[in-house]
Amino acid sequence: xxxxxxxxxxxxxxxxxxxxxxxxxxxxxxxxxxxxxxxxxxxxxxxxxxxxxxxxxxxxxxxxxxxxxxxxxxxxxxxxxxxxxxxxxxxxxxxxxxxxxxxxxxxxxxxxxxxxxxxxxxxxxxxxxxxxxxxxxxxxxxxxxxxxxxxxxxxxxxxxxxxxxxxxxxxxxxxxxxxxxxxxxxxxxxxxxxxxxxxxxxxxxxxxxxxxxxxxxxxxxxxxxxxxxxxxxxxxxxxxxxxxxxxxxxxxxxxxxxxxxxxxxxxxxxxxxxxxxxxxxxxxxxxxxxxxxxxxxxxxxxxxxxxxxxxxxxxxxxxxxxx
Amino acid sequence: xxxxxxxxxxxxxxxxxxxxxxxxxxxxxxxxxxxxxxxxxxxxxxxxxxxxxxxxxxxxxxxxxxxxxxxxxxxxxxxxxxxxxxxxxxxxxxxxxxxxxxxxxxxxxxxxxxxxxxxxxxxxxxxxxxxxxxxxxxxxxxxxxxxxxxxxxxxxxxxxxxxxxxxxxxxxxxxxxxxxxxxxxxxxxxxxxxxxxxxxxxxxxxxxxxxxxxxxxxxxxxxxxxxxxxxxxxxxxxxxxxxxxxxxxxxxxxxxxxxxxxxxxxxxxxxxxxxxxxxxxxxxxxxxxxxxxxxxxxxxxxxxxxxxxxxxxxxxxxxxxxx
Numbered sequence: 001x002x003x004x005x006x007x008x009x010x011x012x013x014x015x016x017x018x019x020x021x022x023x024x025x026x027x028x029x030x031x032x033x034x035x036x037x038x039x040x041x042x043x044x045x046x047x048x049x050x051x052x053x054x055x056x057x058x059x060x061x062x063x064x065x066x067x068x069x070x071x072x073x074x075x076x077x078x079x080x081x082x083x084x085x086x087x088x089x090x091x092x093x094x095x096x097x098x099x100x101x102x103x104x105x106x107x108x109x110x111x112x113x114x115x116x117x118x119x120x121x122x123x124x125x126x127x128x129x130x131x132x133x134x135x136x137x138x139x140x141x142x143x144x145x146x147x148x149x150x151x152x153x154x155x156x157x158x159x160x161x162x163x164x165x166x167x168x169x170x171x172x173x174x175x176x177x178x179x180x181x182x183x184x185x186x187x188x189x190x191x192x193x194x195x196x197x198x199x200x201x202x203x204x205x206x207x208x209x210x211x212x213x214x215x216x217x218x219x220x221x222x223x224x225x226x227x228x229x230x231x232x233x234x235x236x237x238x239x240x241x242x243x244x245x246x247x248x249x250x251x252x253x254x255x256x257x258x259x260x261x262x263x264x265x266x267x268x269x270x271x272x273x274x275x276x277x278x279x280x281x282x283x284x285x286x287x288x289x290x291x292x293x294x295x296x297x298x299x300x301x302x303x304x305x306x307x308x309x310x311x312x313x314x315x316x317x318x319x320x321x322x323x
Numbered sequence: 324x325x326x327x328x329x330x331x332x333x334x335x336x337x338x339x340x341x342x343x344x345x346x347x348x349x350x351x352x353x354x355x356x357x358x359x360x361x362x363x364x365x366x367x368x369x370x371x372x373x374x375x376x377x378x379x380x381x382x383x384x385x386x387x388x389x390x391x392x393x394x395x396x397x398x399x400x401x402x403x404x405x406x407x408x409x410x411x412x413x414x415x416x417x418x419x420x421x422x423x424x425x426x427x428x429x430x431x432x433x434x435x436x437x438x439x440x441x442x443x444x445x446x447x448x449x450x451x452x453x454x455x456x457x458x459x460x461x462x463x464x465x466x467x468x469x470x471x472x473x474x475x476x477x478x479x480x481x482x483x484x485x486x487x488x489x490x491x492x493x494x495x496x497x498x499x500x501x502x503x504x505x506x507x508x509x510x511x512x513x514x515x516x517x518x519x520x521x522x523x524x525x526x527x528x529x530x531x532x533x534x535x536x537x538x539x540x541x542x543x544x545x546x547x548x549x550x551x552x553x554x555x556x557x558x559x560x561x562x563x564x565x566x567x568x569x570x571x572x573x574x575x576x577x578x579x580x581x582x583x584x585x586x587x588x589x590x591x592x593x594x595x596x597x598x599x600x601x602x603x604x605x606x607x608x609x610x611x612x613x614x615x616x617x618x619x620x621x622x623x624x625x626x627x628x629x630x631x632x633x634x635x636x637x638x639x640x641x642x643x644x645x646x
Contacts, residue, residue, distance in 0.1 A: 049430045049431070049433075049434045050373070050430075050433055050434050050437055051430070076409075079405075080403055080405050080423065082402075082403050082405075082422075082423035082424040083406065083423045083424060083426050083427050083430075084427075085424065085427075086399075086423075086424035086425075086426075086427035086428070087427040087430070087431060089427075089452060089453065090427055090428065090431045090449060090452045090453075091448075091452050092427065092430075092431045092434070099405075100403065100405035100406045100409075100423035100426075101405040101406060101408065101409035102409075103406050103409075103423075103426065104406050104407075104408075104409035104410040104412075104413055104415065105409070105413065107372045107373070107374070107406075107410070107415075108372075108410060108413045108415045110372075110373055111372045111373050111415070114373055125414075126413060129412060129413045129414050130412065130413075
């Protein structure tokens, strides 16, 4: 494993679930726990069977700990499904698939929250137990539920995303309580750290994974005001999303499925933008927005891919910072 | 399956967990859902990980539905343990073993209770879903937690029973809230039914399984006032308990480990007492208390054993009733 001189400063990565978590894993392999922290979306957190479920935190936790399911990118590897089968027999809601081992995380978290721990505290406790040395930082300890406006009306995030499989046509998003939410204390420490030299927005869905993070407690404004390089990696590669509904949502919002549109979406925040090597032809348009660009292999299949992209992104942040 | 003329009246069976549930299964095989109902202890109910766990209700539910684990008598057959293994990894309490499929029952029940259903309603709903036609009747919808007084101080039931494996020496029991608890509405219907012709106290632990039932809402007094035969089956066979800590507790309470002592314990309530065939020599002493007795094979291993004992008990109740 390559190690980076710690005097080169700290990086904060901002992520949603599966796609972003891949880059976080890459970053965790080349930067120490002091050098990189991971700010995670909690807009898709919800209560199910009375359990507090934090899908993006869990995906990142499983990814960083090596417990993840390599087939799906979410949930645990080697998972079994006896709980949910028994729940179906009882006539309970079974639309949200909860694996037997995964369930321990939700039950543990819910119990701790009920006893007065904050989401950040429980998240840190879980991360430590599963062997993660890096900090997994919920954007806020306050609930900031994402509501999806669709042609069929407003839907809570998981009803749209899992129960309805992103089928209803989307026309907008509300990040409830975002203005009133506070940035979690551990994340605030990262933001206030004078050694923070850059922010990386990972290739998660901009509308339903990253925007809720940026909205919560004014986080987007706060990172802009840091006056450090803010670099995003495009989740759209050659007109398509690697995974999930990003392209479908963009189409429904009448936005072209291009990396240019993603750059446009984030440009008020960004100093640099990472496009896929297959999208080189788009670089000029993005540079016209006043952003630095770099192209790289952004499709991450192997661990090597994740580490390589992490290195490219890190070099890019430092290069911009040095300018 | 033998069927009994329904004009012969209804029977209410009173039970704790494993031992009593065996006789209930036997009764359920020879009496229709209109002819027999099962009043179950809830004194060992407790909250664990924020889940409402009802061990005796669950044991009876699994036993009557055929889902039970024939090896242990509690829990489900074919169970897996991935949840509790993951919980151990997280550092959560793992002293109470929760199987993956079993967990569905607790999560389902807890969610329904949180939404305002009563314990009786949820219990009936679960019983129906797992194919039980007979009524499983929690003694009360109110909490009536059993507290065990030991040489080490007072212990909540499950801490004594499971966490401490009945090791601390017992010197008494408290059935908290028993006086203020109300008999559950469905059970009240059984008690008020003019066709109720007998009560059977199943071979569960008298001190920690049956006494909490008798204490709750004055249930013991209510069944005495019915003026119908009340018959108990001895959980002590030839000086030993079939299963569980009954004999150990009796020793600690300075009570001889005999069926006679059990009859003495219950005699204020009883009209008849069923002893094991190996305890025939004790019949005279029990008859001296003014009780009718009958001896039978009370050790139930096979389904046939359970049905045979159920038939003997039923005939005994009717014989006393006809006198």
